[in-house]
Amino acid sequence: MLSEDLPKIWYGGDYNPEQWDAATMEEDLRMFRLAGIDVVTINVFSWAKSQRDEHTFDFSWLDSIMNRLEQDHMRVCLATSTGAHPAWMAKKYPDILRVDYQGRQRKFGGRHNSCPNSPTYRTYSVMMAAKLAERYKDHPMLAAWHIANEYGGYCYCDRCEAEFRVWLEQRYGTLEKLNTAWNTAFWGHTFYAWDEIVVPNELSEEWGGNQTYFQGISLDYRRFQSDSLLACYQLEYEQLKKVTPNIPITTNMMGTYPELDYFKWAKYMDVISWDNYPTMDMPVSMTSMTHDLMRGLKSGQPFMLMEQTPSQQNWQAYNALKRPGVMRLWSYQAVAHGADTVMFFQLRRSIGACEKYHGAVIEHVGHEHTRVFRETAALGKELQQVGNALIDSRSRNRVAIMFDWENRWAVELSSGPSVALNYVDEVHKYYDALYQLNMGTDMISVEESLDAYDLVIAPVMYMLKPGFAKRIESFVARGGTFVTTFFSGIVNEHDLVTLGGYPGELRNVLGIWAEEIDALYPGQTNSIVFTQELGSLQGSYPCGILCDIIHAEHAEVLAEYGADFYRGTPALTRNYFGKGQAYYVASSPNDVFLQGLLKQLCTEQGIKPLLNTPSGVEVSERVKGNTSYLFVLNHNHDNMTIPWNDEPRHDILTGQTITSELSIAGRGVMILEGTLN
Structure with a gap:
């Protein structure tokens, strides 16, 4: 509180x-x-x-x-x-x-x-x-x-340059280790004294904000x-x-x-x-x-x-x-x-x-005689009425999506393979699929404990930090479902490529090897064609941006590419690992594909939607003690009616009890209080 x-x-x-x-x-x-x-x-x-x-x-x-x-x-x-x-x-x-x-x-x-x-x-x-x-x-x-x-906002002054050198010496200890981490043998960049290092900006290594000759320097x-x-x-x-x-x-x-x-x-x-x-x-x-x-x-x-x-x-x-x-x-x-x-x-x-x-x-x-003030005052009165009911309540989600700022920097600084690759957008595609399904989702760091989750998704996990792959292996081995995508497991925390084949340290848990990465031009698509049904998924779905050309080593092939010289190679794989399974989505598919895939994976793990609603009606839950507060938010302009098949719940905003049908006004809100099962 x-x-x-x-x-x-x-x-x-x-x-x-x-x-x-x-x-x-x-x-x-x-x-x-x-x-x-x-x-x-x-x-x-x-x-x-x-x-x-x-x-x-x-x-x-x-x-x-x-x-x-x-x-x-x-x-x-x-x-x-x-x-x-x-x-x-x-x-x-x-x-x-x-x-x-x-x-x-x-x-x-x-x-x-x-x-x-x-x-x-x-x-x-x-x-x-x-x-x-x-x-x-x-x-x-x-x-x-x-x-x-x-x-x-960043600064590139002489003092920041001097302090950057101090920071680097604390991080790496020796210039030998720094030269290795930055791969300074490339283009003759080897440093022999700390004061030879300069800030990476348009006067040195970078141009255009996120384009750089040396990713390691810019990342640091x-x-x-x-x-x-x-x-x-x-x-x-x-x-x-x-x-x-x-x-x-x-x-x-x-x-x-x-x-x-x-x-x-x-x-x-x-x-x-x-x-x-x-x-x-x-x-x-x-x-x-x-x-x-x-x-x-x-x-x-x-x-x-x-x-x-x-x-x-x-x-x-x-x-x-x-x-x-x-x-x-x-x-x-x-x-x-x-x-x-x-x-x-x-x-x-x-x-x-x-x-x-x-x-x-x-x-x-x-x-106070304005529309905005009247709406503000009405909300203020309502929040007084709600009192302390919601204070310090938490979520209880079993699905998590990983987000990492350093990985984002590395993706954005990467010299290829496509300018169309946007880390936040790719993460959002997976979140949106779960959102449309009303599956409660946590956004977590790569360091967060995975004990509370049954399904963990790590889109475009290009950079793998030390210990990450082992944590994923442990999560899957105990029965969890892990999903990652194209352009994952490519580099370590210094943005140095992990040799031996993509996806690097994730290769064991995923059971695949990615040989090449094809960048598609704007408007150009390939397709993901299912070779066997997976829940509601069957037939063909468009994909774009990047296409990893992969080989199944231990993994089962669920879908293949439908076009180009790599037609018939795997586009979606599943690898059984211990008690769990790990999926690899080799391209960027459409929303229908992602909703179908994540619905199936949630079903397999016994994860149910919070409520089945029409499009535009959002559902989220907060829990306090033994009490559940189900938020129903109608982002549509029109009223919506939703069947109610659960135990009766009380709307703490209106006092209404929901028994067999839920009717919510356009842009309306309901907070339904109930006891946890």
């Missing part, structure tokens, strides 16, 4: 009272009460307001806000304000300024503009965290700490930059934890954001929080997958929905309004997948700069 003082789903969001006068804040607080808002995040970008030079700190403005919020019993998620350094700091200490990918040093401006290895940034950010902790450690409204904001630089930013977070974390050991600490993540290894970051966070900003045309299952990924960062622990917009975003190409009911629906979607908070950016719209058209609970008109 985030706080015993507020034992319910937190409701609120980012608030910037320093941008307004006292009278406006009073009016805001009146409307917050009307909306049921009980938590505000403040001080996110106020570093310059609190510190005007090296020695002058002024928190009187923040004292006034904290004390005024106390009068209304408004809890505070207090940010450390270190997401953007002040202008005076950039002017006096240029080491704080980042150098971009092209080698140009930035000037003051924007945000996320601090070099993570800058002594100035680290000194003053830690000082700010320490002063805030000491000042507000006993404040009764302090409910959580929010360090910086949406960490991201991404690890290093992620670690450097994490070190900045950890320095603030340690200061806050030292003074306020019982206050949860977080920083807001960004879903599948590519630049940081969130699984590594999660180890140093008390609670995961993230900002959910899907486009209006994003598949709903992608949003669900990202919620599940955020939940999976800390082994299924509930997370914070730190930001979402109540209406529209401002930074996308087309910033459509959320249609009536969608804000509520998407809020409950987050809760269904593990959120214990529903929070917005922002509570009142700014009047200037780049976020003035980003949606808010309080619009520019400044009163």
Whole structure:
């Protein structure tokens, strides 16, 4: 539970009272009460307001806000304000300024503009965290700490270059080991001194963002930059934890954001929080997958929905309004997948700069007589009614999909075989198939224990880390079902090819050998033709992007390619290994194929859908003790009717009891409470 003082789903969001006068804040607080808002995040970008030079700190403005919020019993998620350094700091200490990918040093401006290895940034950010902790450690409204904001962005300055060399020496110990790991014999890159190593950017090894001559160097630089930013977070974390050991600490993540290894970051966070900003045309299952990924960062622990917009975003190409009911629906979607908070950016719209058209609970008109406010207030009232029923409830899924940021970096940096290969998209294809089947799914790291699962899927597991293959063998041997795909088991953690045939260390458990990989052009397809029925799968299904040309060594061939010179070679195999089985999908098939395959594998393992529903009706489950909460979310515009053949359940939102038929309004939500069997 985030706080015993507020034992319910937190409701609120980012608030910037320093941008307004006292009278406006009073009016805001009146409307917050009307909306049921009980938590505000403040001080996110106020570093310059609190510190005007090296020695002058002024928190009187923040004292006034904290004390005024106390009068209304408004809890505070207090940010450390270190997401953007002040202008005076950039002017006096240029080491704080980042150098971009092209080698140009930035000037003051924007945000996320601090070099993570800058002594100035680290000194003053830690000082700010320490002063805030000491000042507000006993404040009764302090409910959580929010360090910086949406960490991201790399730096390529001389200091980062020097620290990269230190990081490499700690990682490899000797230049001999580094040269081996990077395969520097290629193109005469052998290093004889640590200071010969330079940052990989457009002045050296890379171009175009993710294209590189040396994958090992570029991969390690991404690890290093992620670690450097994490070190900045950890320095603030340690200061806050030292003074306020019982206050949860977080920083807001960004879903599948590519630049940081969130699984590594999660180890140093008390609670995961993230900002959910899907486009209006994003598949709903992608949003669900990202919620599940955020939940999976800390082994299924509930997370914070730190930001979402109540209406529209401002930074996308087309910033459509959320249609009536969608804000509520998407809020409950987050809760269904593990959120214990529903929070917005922002509570009142700014009047200037780049976020003035980003949606808010309080619009520019400044009163409560708007559609957005009415919807927000209705949701706030509903969350009060739900109370603590859902707090700290968990999932109990038996299916897991593996996701790995380092593997993603390696796939994206790979010099081939196809520019069309997108790691996140391939993972999502498998998640979407399970989503359409209403099979509850966890998103897990490659280090997560597999004991709770019967079916584990690892799409495009190009890079295998030490011990991974043995863990998969143990999982399958005890009776688990493992699925992996084309372009898997190719390299080790240094992006060096595992010799002896693809899929490398997975060859034993999969019982196959992949000889070649064919890259198909846009619009070009092959087909997967079944040689025997597998559940509902029979006949032919299109496939594309890549086609592994494989040989079955111990595996059974279930389907073959239907075209090209490798027609008749295996496209889908199954290998019995111990008490379990391992499947290899040699190409990227369509959704019909994946739904048919995963439905069959779930059936074999006795895994049943949470509920059988029409398309567009999402189902998810949270469990607390002996109580199951089944979320039914209708993403369709029209009402849907669903047969109900289970024990009667009680909808905690309406009080209705479901016995023989479930009728749900368009964009409606039901939370059905029942006792576990």
